[in-house]
Amino acid sequence: MSEPESVPPQxxxxxxxxxxxxxxxxxxxxxxxxxxxxxxxETGRRLIEAARVAREG
Structure with missing residues (x-):
């Protein structure tokens, strides 16, 4: 899922x-x-995994 262009990341x-x-x-x-x-x-687990993937690029 990509972030909409008009909404900056928090x-x-x-x-x-x-x-x-x-x-x-x-x-x-x-x-x-x-x-x-x-x-x-489960959301917490998924957030941690997504953060790991995002850091890896």
Missing amino acids: HLPGHASAENGLVVLDGPDGVAVTMSPDAAE
Whole structure:
């Protein structure tokens, strides 16, 4: 998935918290995502893998 040309990449990390048995990820520009613990855990793995690939070029 490529980034739209008009949206610059964010350089600040989001903030994750646990609320009422769910995981809430608050990101830049008012982005907020609520996930189940399982979805959050898998998303975390996928983000780490994508970051590794991006660093390798």
